[in-house]
Amino acid sequence: MIKDLLLAESKQYSVLLVFNDESKYIGQISMSEDKKRVKVKHQHGIEWVPLNEISSCSLSIPITPQ
Template sequence: MIKDLKLAELKNYPVCLTLIDGTKNKGVINVLVEQQLVKIKSEISTEWIPMDQIKHCSLLIPISFERQIL
């Protein structure tokens, strides 16, 4: 999971974090490995989440559909 979090931070991909209490948070993250924290910024708020509270991480990779006109 830490590899996914680091990749999302590096590529600036949004993620969906599922916490052990069942709540889900979507946004762009910053990872602080030494402090075992993830900062997630959504449209509504910014939250600090301890890594031990994260049950699952999903990367939301943007895909562009550009058509080429021949």
């Protein structure tokens, strides 16, 4: 999951994060320097979330016409 989060951060992809309590955030992310937390910019604000609270992560990769 860390590799996916790092890819999303570097390419500025949107992510869907699902947490252990089944709540969800969709937005842009940034990793903390120690790689133990992720900052999520979502529709209701900005949250810092510990990685151990995330149960799954999905990336939204834009498709560009060629």
